[in-house]
Amino acid sequence: MKNKLVVTLLFFLAFYFFPTKIEAQNELGFKAAYSTELQTFGAGLRGVLHINESFSFSPEIAAFLPVDSRVMLPDGQVADLSTRLVLFNADLHYNLDLYIPDFNIYVLAGLNFTDVDKRFSGLELFEETSVSDLLDVRESGIGANVGFGVDYTIRTGLKVFFEPKYVFNDFSQFILSLGLTASL
Numbered sequence: 001m002k003n004k005l006v007v008t009l010l011f012f013l014a015f016y017f018f019p020t021k022i023e024a025q026n027e028l029g030f031k032a033a034y035s036t037e038l039q040t041f042g043a044g045l046r047g048v049l050h051i052n053e054s055f056s057f058s059p060e061i062a063a064f065l066p067v068d069s070r071v072m073l074p075d076g077q078v079a080d081l082s083t084r085l086v087l088f089n090a091d092l093h094y095n096l097d098l099y100i101p102d103f104n105i106y107v108l109a110g111l112n113f114t115d116v117d118k119r120f121s122g123l124e125l126f127e128e129t130s131v132s133d134l135l136d137v138r139e140s141g142i143g144a145n146v147g148f149g150v151d152y153t154i155r156t157g158l159k160v161f162f163e164p165k166y167v168f169n170d171f172s173q174f175i176l177s178l179g180l181t182a183s184l
Contacts, residue, residue, distance in 0.1 A: 025050065025157075025183040025184065026047070026048060026050065026183070026184045027047065027048035027050075027159065027182060027183055027184065028045075028046070028047050028048075028181065028182060028184055029045070029046050029047075029048075029159075029161075029179055029180050029181030029182060030043065030045055030046065030179055030180060031043065031044050031045075031046050031060070031062065031161075031163075031177045031179025031180075032177070032178050032179060033064070033087075033175055033176065033177045033178075034175070034176045034177075035064050035173055035174075036173050036174040036175075036176075037085075037171060037172070037173035037174075038064060038067045038083060038085055038173075039067070040064050040065045040066075040067050040085075041064065041065055042062050042063050042064030042065060042085070043062065043063065044060055044061050044062030044063065044087075044177075044179075045060060045061055046058060046059075046060040046177075046179060046181060047059050047060065048093075048181060053095065054094060054095055055092065055093065055094060056092075056093045056095070056106075057090070057091070057093070058089075058090075058091045058092075058093055058108070058110075059088075059089065059090050059091075060087075060088075060089045061086070061088050061089075062086070062087045062089075062175070062177070063084075063085070063086045064084065064085040064086070064087075066082045066083060066084045067082070067083045068080060068081070068082050068083075069081050069083070079120045079121065080120065080121045081118055081119070081120055082119045082120075083116065083117070083118050083119075084116070084117040084118075084119070085114070085115070085116055085117075085171075086114075086115045086117075087112060087113070087114055087115075087167070087175065088112065088113040088114075089110055089111070089112050089145055090111045090112075091108045091110030091111075091145055091165075092108065092109055092110055093106040093107070093108045093149070094106060094107050094108075102152055102153040102154075103150070103151075103152050103153075104150065104151050104152075105148065105149070105150050106148065106149050106150075106151075107147075107148045108146070108147050108148065108149060108163070108165060109145065109146050110144065110145045111142065111143075111144060111145070112142065112144060112145050112167050112168075112169060113140065113142055113143075114140060114141050114143065114167065114169055114170075115138075115139075115140045116138070116139045116140065116171060117137075118137050118138070118139075119137075120137075139170065139171070141169040141170040141171060142169060143168045143169025143170070143171075143172070144167075144168045144169070145165050145166070145167055145168070146165060146166055146168070147164055147165025147166060148163070148164065148165075149161055149162065149163035149165075149177075150162050151181075157182055157183035158181075158182050158183075159180070159181050159182075160178075160179070161177070161178070161179055161180075161181065162176075162177070162178050163176075163177040163178075163179075164176050164177075165177075
C-alpha cells in the first residue's frame with residue numbers, strides 16, 4: 001500500500017508542476033504492449049507532456065492479459081495459477097535532433113511501479129492453511145526504466161510510436177510498446 005501511495009504522489013506532483021512550463025501541445029493515446037517475462041500482450045494509456053523541444057514527460061499505465069499455468073505446491077498439490085501484471089511508468093524523454101521531417105527518436109529513463117497478482121484455483125488445502133501462507137499471492141515493486149523510442153507524425157496532431165524499454169526491479173523484463181497518440 002505504501003508503494004502505491006508513493007507512485008500516486010509522484011504522478012500528482014508531475015501533473016501539478018509540469019503544466020506551468022509546457023511550451024508545446026500535449027498528447028494522449030493508447031498502446032499495445034508485450035511483456036517478455038510473462039510472454040503475454042497487454043494494452044494501456046499514455047500521456048505525453050512536452051516540456052520544451054528537447055524534453056518531454058510521459059506517464060503511462062499498461063495491463064497485461066493473464067497467463068495461466070499449472071504449479072506444484074510445497075505440500076504436493078497441483079494448482080492452476082493465473083498471473084496478472086500491471087505497470088505504471090513515469091518516463092522522461094530526451095529528443096535527439098535528427099532533422100528528419102515528421103520523424104523523432106528519443107532516449108528515455110524513468111520510474112516504474114509493477115504490480116503482480118497471482119490467483120490460484122483447484123486447491124483443497126487443509127482448513128488451517130491458506131494459499132498466502134504457502135506462496136506470495138500479490139507482489140509489487142518500484143524500479144527504473146531505460147530505453148528508447150521512435151515516433152512518426154502520420155498527420156497533424158496524430159503520431160504513431162514504437163518503444164522498447166527495460167524495466168529494472170524484482171520483476172525485470174523488456175516491454176515492447178506500439179501505439180498511437182493524438183494532440184490535445
